[in-house]
Amino acid sequence: MDFSKFSDDNFDMKDWINNALQIQKDTNVPLDAHTSNLVMKLQLFIQEVSKSLEETSQIALNNIPRVLREVENIKSESNLLKSQMMVVKEDVKKIEENTAESMKMLIEVDDVKTRIQNTANALQEADNWSSLSNDVNVHFEDGDVYKVAEKLIGMQKSLQVLQGVPDYTERYRYLETLKNKLEALISTKLVKTFNEHNLDDAKYYVEIFSELDRLPQLQFYYNNCHKSSLTKTWKGIRDDPNKTIVKWLPTFYDHLLALWHREISWCGQVFPEPVQALCLLLTQTLNNLHPTIEECIKDAIHDLQDNENSLTLLIELKDITFRFTSNLQKAVQTFQGDASTSAKDLTSVVEAPFLSYLYQYSNIQQAVLMSYIDSIKLDTDDLSESTAVMVESVGNAFQVAEEALETCIKFTNGIGVAGLLDALQIYFATYFGFLDTSLHDIQTKLDHRSVTDEVSNDQWTNFQYAFKLIEMCGLLMDRMHGYQEYVCVELLKTKDTPLDTGVNYLQHARPMEWDKVVELNERINTYGVQAILPSTLDLIKRLNEHAHHFAFDIIFTHFKEKLNELPDLEIWRSSGQQAIDGELPTFSLSPLSYITHVGDSLLTLPQQLESYFNQENMALVNALKQGKIPYQANETDGVYYDHHWLESFAYGATTVYTENIMKIKSLTTHSTRQLLADLDYYFNILSALEIQPSNELQAIKDLLEVKPNEFHDKVETFTLYPKITKTISQLRNIKL
Numbered sequence: 001m002d003f004s005k006f007s008d009d010n011f012d013m014k015d016w017i018n019n020a021l022q023i024q025k026d027t028n029v030p031l032d033a034h035t036s037n038l039v040m041k042l043q044l045f046i047q048e049v050s051k052s053l054e055e056t057s058q059i060a061l062n063n064i065p066r067v068l069r070e071v072e073n074i075k076s077e078s079n080l081l082k083s084q085m086m087v088v089k090e091d092v093k094k095i096e097e098n099t100a101e102s103m104k105m106l107i108e109v110d111d112v113k114t115r116i117q118n119t120a121n122a123l124q125e126a127d128n129w130s131s132l133s134n135d136v137n138v139h140f141e142d143g144d145v146y147k148v149a150e151k152l153i154g155m156q157k158s159l160q161v162l163q164g165v166p167d168y169t170e171r172y173r174y175l176e177t178l179k180n181k182l183e184a185l186i187s188t189k190l191v192k193t194f195n196e197h198n199l200d201d202a203k204y205y206v207e208i209f210s211e212l213d214r215l216p217q218l219q220f221y222y223n224n225c226h227k228s229s230l231t232k233t234w235k236g237i238r239d240d241p242n243k244t245i246v247k248w249l250p251t252f253y254d255h256l257l258a259l260w261h262r263e264i265s266w267c268g269q270v271f272p273e274p275v276q277a278l279c280l281l282l283t284q285t286l287n288n289l290h291p292t293i294e295e296c297i298k299d300a301i302h303d304l305q306d307n308e309n310s311l312t313l314l315i316e317l318k319d320i321t322f323r324f325t326s327n328l329q330k331a332v333q334t335f336q337g338d339a340s341t342s343a344k345d346l347t348s349v350v351e352a353p354f355l356s357y358l359y360q361y362s363n364i365q366q367a368v369l370m371s372y373i374d375s376i377k378l379d380t381d382d383l384s385e386s387t388a389v390m391v392e393s394v395g396n397a398f399q400v401a402e403e404a405l406e407t408c409i410k411f412t413n414g415i416g417v418a419g420l421l422d423a424l425q426i427y428f429a430t431y432f433g434f435l436d437t438s439l440h441d442i443q444t445k446l447d448h449r450s451v452t453d454e455v456s457n458d459q460w461t462n463f464q465y466a467f468k469l470i471e472m473c474g475l476l477m478d479r480m481h482g483y484q485e486y487v488c489v490e491l492l493k494t495k496d497t498p499l500d501t502g503v504n505y506l507q508h509a510r511p512m513e514w515d516k517v518v519e520l521n522e523r524i525n526t527y528g529v530q531a532i533l534p535s536t537l538d539l540i541k542r543l544n545e546h547a548h549h550f551a552f553d554i555i556f557t558h559f560k561e562k563l564n565e566l567p568d569l570e571i572w573r574s575s576g577q578q579a580i581d582g583e584l585p586t587f588s589l590s591p592l593s594y595i596t597h598v599g600d601s602l603l604t605l606p607q608q609l610e611s612y613f614n615q616e617n618m619a620l621v622n623a624l625k626q627g628k629i630p631y632q633a634n635e636t637d638g639v640y641y642d643h644h645w646l647e648s649f650a651y652g653a654t655t656v657y658t659e660n661i662m663k664i665k666s667l668t669t670h671s672t673r674q675l676l677a678d679l680d681y682y683f684n685i686l687s688a689l690e691i692q693p694s695n696e697l698q699a700i701k702d703l704l705e706v707k708p709n710e711f712h713d714k715v716e717t718f719t720l721y722p723k724i725t726k727t728i729s730q731l732r733n734i735k736l
Helices: 013-027 031-142 145-161 168-196 199-211 215-238 245-270 274-287 293-304 307-336 341-359 361-375 383-412 417-447 457-494 511-531 536-563 593-610 618-626 638-661 669-688 695-705 708-718 722-731
Strands: none
Touching (some): 168 199, 168 215, 199 215, 215 245, 245 274, 245 307, 274 307, 307 361, 341 361, 361 417, 383 417, 417 457, 417 511, 457 593, 457 618, 536 593, 536 618, 536 638, 593 638, 593 669, 638 669, 638 695, 669 695, 695 708, 708 722
């Protein structure tokens, strides 16, 4: 039995028992017998452990006196060592005090020795410089490039030692002259080496130029060998008349990427920093193209002469360019791991042609948006056609706005969002202003129509179209809410996403504009959709108010025109045909046409309004909830808006009716009866519509009906209407 597991720190009793019993199963020994054996073995083991523990304890107990004696000895020895260390410390201190002057002298002597050694080395290198100078001129005459390079490297090392000599500058200039002479001597070989990709010669020249601190000049030769070829390729690709810039630019970028993959392996064996060498080659090539890529983009945009298509072209070119830089960065990381500074500089050069357009994005986007508004054509002489055009423009207007957001994300990766919202603010303000102006122009046209005796079919038709415009306002509200939510969601997705290349073109170049983006994101996080174009809903509400007034005035103008005829009617000055007793019963008189036309129109209104007011037309219901009409008495909801409008028409007619009665100059007995007949008719109309007449009109009717001898008593009950009582008393020639 294995008892070693009992000493394991992670001992598990259950596991040990299970394993022990498992052995019993394998040997087919009865469980009781096996368990008894285990218990007996454990008891024996316990006895052994107890005995061992007792022996160990006894030994430890016997050793305690000896241990205590050894501890005392160690304590005594440590005290002795401490006292000896103090003595040593004092001795060292005395030695330092006694030898300070001697040490100072030794240091000065060592400095002198160092200066002498440096002077000797300088003299030796000066002598070596002279010898190398003489030798290098001989080798120049022989044209032995290897020997010349060897001597120049020696002179370079000697010059480093001679930096403190008085003629150092002259020596430096002389050495640079010799280096230039060597470059001129081997320039042809350098070009041949790089053109033929001669690996051994290239390595040798890199070693020489590195020793001579001329590696950038060697890079210049390498670049020139490829730039001429790349320039020819650029000209051949660009001059193809059958291809546009979106076709030939990716071809050129593919050529540059293929060059990278061809050269990187060879450069890795030649240059100490191959990525930097190739990045410098591509950077210089792009900077020396003629015409430049930026000029080609400008020409392509100029040829389009269309803002929308120009922006689409810029997005295509940006995608092409950033796809190239992304592939280039992957190639750099595959070879090197991290992108070097030269690789980042190359990326900046490639992206540079788009920066000016990114900075101008807001203006470009605004021009695209405004072009849609300019394309809307209205015929204000035809309300039906104008209404159809205005209603149809809503869907198109928001489609254009949604495309603008998509364009912003594609072109700026959301970084241009502040500029987008500035453009959208102007766009929506102009669009809603356009609708408002169009509505005003239509109303002006309709106001010049001829006055008819009754509300014409054209007016009822125009009234229907006006309600279409109110419904359009409700649709604008719905679409605006939806658009705000759409913008909010999309911006929350992209607010932390940089450009494809990781470059935030605003943060460093235009920090104030970037601050606006950061502030906008904070407002979105705090206020949600309310932070998106907050003032646009106010513009829609104002348009909605105007649409309500427009619809109301189409019918109410007829009421006003008919009621405004009242004060000047000839009948008020006519005595008429008197009855035998001098009176004519009121019921025998017919209401005049001015009031019957108004009454008939009011009775027609419920039928005209019924079709517009239902809960299914949510756009119209929303617009009606937000809008107000003249003579509005109270707020109503939902399906009761038809009665609400009917009340407003009736209250308006009652108000105008009251005002015009007060303008009558005089009344005869007969004309008084006629006016009462008109009022009775109008009151019946209001009763049929379940609308109460105004208190003012009721007071006028009561004062006209009362007998002259009861007039003063009646007046006392109308103390709230002194102007009415005074006017009616004058009309009836009754002195107050």
